[in-house]
Amino acid sequence: MLEARSLSKAVIPSTLFENPSPGNLQPTRLALHVNEDNSSCWVYMASGCHVYKLQIPLQDSSISKGKESLLIPIQAQVMDSSVVNRCPHRAEIQTIVLCETESPGYLVLGSVDSYGHLIVSKLDSSGKDIDRLTYSVLPQDSGVGEGSWAGLCFSPTQWSIAAVARSFCKSIDVYDQDIHLQTLRTLWYPTSLSFLQNLSHGDESSILAITEGCQLSIWDLRMKENGGCLHRICGSLGDNFYAVCSSSTGNIAVGGADRSVTIYDPRRWATLSRWVHCSKYEITGLAFSSMDPNYIYIQGIDYEVFCGQWRECDKAFSFRGDSNWLGFSKCTNRDILGGWCDSGSVFLTDVGAK
Numbered sequence: 001m002l003e004a005r006s007l008s009k010a011v012i013p014s015t016l017f018e019n020p021s022p023g024n025l026q027p028t029r030l031a032l033h034v035n036e037d038n039s040s041c042w043v044y045m046a047s048g049c050h051v052y053k054l055q056i057p058l059q060d061s062s063i064s065k066g067k068e069s070l071l072i073p074i075q076a077q078v079m080d081s082s083v084v085n086r087c088p089h090r091a092e093i094q095t096i097v098l099c100e101t102e103s104p105g106y107l108v109l110g111s112v113d114s115y116g117h118l119i120v121s122k123l124d125s126s127g128k129d130i131d132r133l134t135y136s137v138l139p140q141d142s143g144v145g146e147g148s149w150a151g152l153c154f155s156p157t158q159w160s161i162a163a164v165a166r167s168f169c170k171s172i173d174v175y176d177q178d179i180h181l182q183t184l185r186t187l188w189y190p191t192s193l194s195f196l197q198n199l200s201h202g203d204e205s206s207i208l209a210i211t212e213g214c215q216l217s218i219w220d221l222r223m224k225e226n227g228g229c230l231h232r233i234c235g236s237l238g239d240n241f242y243a244v245c246s247s248s249t250g251n252i253a254v255g256g257a258d259r260s261v262t263i264y265d266p267r268r269w270a271t272l273s274r275w276v277h278c279s280k281y282e283i284t285g286l287a288f289s290s291m292d293p294n295y296i297y298i299q300g301i302d303y304e305v306f307c308g309q310w311r312e313c314d315k316a317f318s319f320r321g322d323s324n325w326l327g328f329s330k331c332t333n334r335d336i337l338g339g340w341c342d343s344g345s346v347f348l349t350d351v352g353a354k
Contacts, residue, residue, distance in 0.1 A: 001354035002295050002307060002335070004063055004317045009073035010056045012045075012344045016081045020047040020342055021092050023326050024149040026191060026242055026284050027299070030327025031098040032338045033107060033125065034058070040079060043338050043346055044109065045327055046093035051111055055080035056348055058336070071319040073347060086121045086134055089113040094150040099159050100332060108159050114147030115139060116166045118175065135178045139166065148189075153208075155195050163208055165190040172210060174221060182221065184228050188213030192244045196252065196266060207266075209252050211241035216254050218266065231269060235262075243299075247288035253296055253310070255283030261298060263310050275313045280304065287330035287337075291353060297337060299328045305339060307351065321347055 023029055029046040043054045056076055064072045091113040099108050101122065110120045116139035148168035155161035164173045172184040172193065189212060196207040196218075206221040207230075214235040219228045235241060241256035251272060255261045259282060263273045278298060285299030289307070295316065299305045303325065306318030327340040335351035 002289060002292060002316050002351055003354045004071055004307075004319070005350045005352045006059050006061050007063065007071045007073045007319055007347065007349045008056065008059055008061075008076035010054065010076045010078050010346045010348070012054065012340075012346060013078060013081050014344075016052055016054075016083075017047055017050075020326055020344075022342075023092070024094060025301070026149060026151070027325040027328040027339070028095040028151060029093060030329045030338055030340050031096050031109070032329055032331045032336060033098055034331055034334055034336055036125070041336060041338070041348055043340070043348070044084065044096055044098060045340050045346075046096045046111060047326075048092055049089040049113070051084040051086065051093065051096060051109070053082060053084055054078050054346060056346065058348070058350055069318070071317060071349075073319065076348070084109070084121075087119060087136065089117060089119065091115050091117070091147055095152045097152050097154060098332070099154040101159050108154065110152050110154065110162060112150045112152045112164050114150055116150050116164055116169070116173065118152065118162065118164050120162070120177075137175055137178045137180070139164075140173060140180060140183060141169070145169070149191070151190065151193050153193050153195055156197050163193055163195070165193045165210065167191065170212075172208070172219070182228070184208075184210075184219050186210060186212040186217065188215060191240065191242050191256075194244050194246050196246045197248055197250060209244050209246060211244045211254055211256070214239050214241060214256075216241060216244065216252070216264070233264065233269065242282060242284045243286040245286045245288055247293040248290070249293045251288075251293070253286050253288065255279075255286050255298065257282045259283060259300075261286065261296065261310060273310050273313070275308070275310055278306075278308065278313065278315075284325070285328045289335055289351070290331075290333050291335050291351070297330060299325065299339070301325075303341070305337065319347070319349065321345065
């Protein structure tokens, strides 16, 4: 059984930046990293062409609940805040992602803007900016045309492999560092993407799940037939998907406009569970728990975030932001959630086993 151990709320200092850029429907402009001593969390946020970071303490506190059992946050002070020192984008950043590297003590920060320009930097995990390695990759069409939402994900086993989705172009570009490997062409506008984990039949860095329109499509980067598309699962027509994620056991979850979460088993393409109308509004963020993959975190467009058991369709706890989510994320290997609202508030939740 999972429960929230703490929920804190901090306010971005107005000296860092005042008015965040509006972004897109998917809140993909936030990434988290917990310090090695577990005393604080670095929250990376993208607004406009820059990436900013805040250091917020992880507090042990008793959880209090309001009406409908919503968790009530306690106020936290920002310990440190700064602009991340790296070459800036020329257009609004749409997605940022942090991932662990093979060398301990270092992280990789990737960001992609609305034209598909990718910048990757290696950071010191203590929070210091060290220009050890930074490279940038321009999109294949050099960013000509109209800007749109762009997504990014790194391979779970090989951080040098990255996939960049561009919505209006209906394309997914796959890179090995700054070398372009291939382009996948989707039928509809892609809205979310994720490399699959823990596949019994192959390489984790080669199978990609993409939500496009009302479809979930699965791509194998090693395959030439069908342009690399392995399988398509159609949802109900008109109900677009906005979020996809995969668990440590290999299951895939999708959610979107129909306010429901569906879990698939990629070995048989069977539906394991469907949690119907679990959210009051469209679902724009999903993440499986790292501690117990039978739990999933669901983030809706109406400020609410909740955790629940997807097999039993049972909510464990929930909390709300105070305005629209501009960024929402879960730590890579920890059950710590972070959300950033356009009011300037940042929420941090530490989840543990009961």
